[in-house]
Amino acid sequence: MHDVAFEKVTKKFGKVVAVNNISFQVNKGELFTLLGPSGCGKTTTLRLVAGLEIPQSGNIYIKGKNVEQLLPKDRNIGMVFQNYALFPHMNVFDNIAYPLKIRKQPQKEIIHKVTEIAKNLQTEELLSRKPNQISGGQQQRVALGRAMVQEPNVFLFDEPLSNLDAKLRTEARSFLKHIQKEMKTTAIYVTHDQKEAMALSDRIAVLDKGVIMQVGTPKEVYKNPENVFVAGFIGDPPMNLLDCSVKYDHNKIVLDFSQIKLDITSIRDLIRDKVNNEEVVIFGIRPEDIRIEYKDISPNSIKGEVFVVERLGPETIIHVKIGNLILIARDFSEPDINMGDTIWLKIDFNSVHIYKKEDGKIVI
Amino acid sequence: MMSKQRTNLWNNFWVYLILFILVLFFILPMIWLVIAPFSSKASLAVKITLPSLNNFRELFKNKVAMLAFKNSFIISFSSTIIVTITSMLAAYALSRTNFKWRSTLLYALLLFSTVVTGIAAMVPLFVLNLRLGLIDSYLSVIFVFIGGFLPVSIFIIKDFFDAIPKDYEEAAIVAGSTPSQGFFRIILPLSQQGMVVIALYIFMNTWGSFLMPFILLRSVNKYPVSVAIYTFFTQEGLPLLGLLSAYSLLYSIPVVVLYIIINKKYGFGFHGGLKG
């Protein structure tokens, strides 16, 4: 039994369809991320789980129970909002204690539970302060504490790190993951930051315009993106995606980028029945699957001119210009190259992806 | 440089002279109010005599006058409390929901409250209360005040509510509250300032109001102080100016004190087009 399950859920706001007939399951104890650009429906989906929105159609299950008709208070959810929503007129203790107080738990219990959580989150000294007297990072932990104190069925996180500055963000990120694993509580996490999603999640659901584009582990969505949207969204620097047309020539198959032609006969068997002659497709290759060479030594390598070199410590990102196309390569050998140099790119055909142009779906 | 100093001095002289004249203009009529109540032989004149509290003693013995104070309090307090409560509820609904004719409704409220003044409505309001059998009852005045002050109060409080993010209520709801608990435990405490603003606004405006009680009340024992003073001044015989001046002074004190308190605490002025 899954902890959270969505079955063909649709949510409309007036005429706008925010969530379009989506289905997914979240396994017990996993940190499941809803990832996508703004407006993709990830926050709406989260709010549907919480009960802050009611779907037009579909079923929502929490721990096997059908919950669409249940009020949030009966779903036992712990939610951390993007701006924390700490009650300004209450001090930290009362904020964390609020869910327990509302459920009329005995005062002794409340004190015990709240102080324990505060200890866990290193916010003990802050208990008597008001939210406007503590820092952003501390506020975030108090919001987390308020969600934890309920011992909820599910944690819901709505972009909880976006209001923190970069350095705090990495710290807070690992802290969150640690707490979630320790409590073994299922969590659904919303973010638009793919790096964050990759770092935190057990599984990721990538959304675009209210539709789930792919669900998988970080490794799966990275290595095998099922459509061009996911391919272009996950990965930094992003996958190189270029239009080209497939040309069959006797036994050879060539990708025609007009500027250059790429002989992909070596992987002919994977494509042959799936793509027609002269069909336009999208070619994808990740920057780290492109090797740079200083001489034209490998067969089928592409000649180009170095356009930009970004040196990021051990990693160098090289933008290469070929005609009016640009390919981005990633190199870890700290190469001695400069803008304007001529360079050859060797593509690892085992990692090539091809997507249909009309619907973006994967071919290989 | 010397001439600049001289011009400045010259300018300052004129500025202070004009200010002095203006201050005189505003202060002179007020003098009677602070002199006459304390003089034993009060008249319309401003005459400095030996101060005496006789007028006040006589005033406190006057049952009708004291009753009028009670009436003023009843009318003002009731209007204030009822408007505060009903406007908060309505403003909350208007702030947290959206429906097709919401902006039309708000516009209509604004328009009607500006256009339908006491004068414009006094005839139909009189007839309405006559038909309802409310003439000469506190309720007629209170209801009319409520109808008149609700729009403005709703706007003020709605502004306060709009400034509170919905996240607070949602967080409370997810944490286990019912929507009403969210309203009472989270929203209300955060809107105290707004409640104080409208309560003071309504009280201060209804306290000095003359026209509505004048038209809607008949018996002397229901009159608030405003109408009572008018009656005393215009009844047969010479008005007892000592009593009346003391009465007027006492009548003015609550609102002046409230003003001083507000000024100290919040500063008086226009921050968005509204008093205080």
Next chain:
Amino acid sequence: MFESGIILSKKRAFLFMLPALAFVTVFLMFPAIWAIYIGLTNEALTGIYGLNHQFVWFDNFIKAFKDPWFLSSLQISFKFVLGSLVGQAGLGLLLALLLNNKTGIVKELISNIVIIAWIVPGVVVAYLWVAFLDKDFGLLNSILGTLGFARVNWFHTLPVGVIIIFNTWRGTAFSMLLFMAALQSIPSSYLETADVIGASGWSKLKDIIIPLIKPQILTDLILLTLWTFNVFTPFILTKGGPAHMTEILPIYTYRVAFMGTCRIGQGAAISTIILLINLTLALIYLKMLKRK
């Protein structure tokens, strides 16, 4: 289409709004519309029409426009409003300008006094002026007498002037506060630039300050017009006399509807006319607000 979230259900939102809407509908909106209806009848509080009124359609309105007292009260109202406008806006602006960059006791004292004139209940203010202007005992005449001038019966000599000055004294505070806020909103850099250029005080006023606060001046004037046109307090001061010389429209309406034969129908017709005038002013005001 009703969009309500989890915070307030449709039913609850409606219930929350109900009491306020009920009061406003019955005691604010309905009377306005009913005035028109009553104005079409010859209802009265006394006499045969008190028991059994009939429709007289536009008779009342025609009677009103033919009634010399109505026309005269319109005229008096016009003079009264104009005078009050000049007085209140003028004094308000003057005070705001003079007190603008001052701080401390002078500013506090003066602005407090002006505001207290606004806060003191209208009835009291009326009798303060009765006392102040009294021919034989009033403070003004005493001062004039000491300075060697003759005592004047102000109510007889200058009736409309009296109510204009009374209303100005009472209401200047509003304009003063409005203009003070408006002046505060002018960035000091504008005036400092003018100083550096060497502009005189008068030209600073004319070319920089006035144009920048024009919207506030206009909104002030419209609001004041609306309020002054509807003010009833002069009634306490003069009852419309002597001999109807200070009978502004509100007082005239009161006389027709509640004194003498208490012709309610007629009074309602006049109320309707007042409502229409108010409506015009209000629409102009709201349009100005929107433009801001």
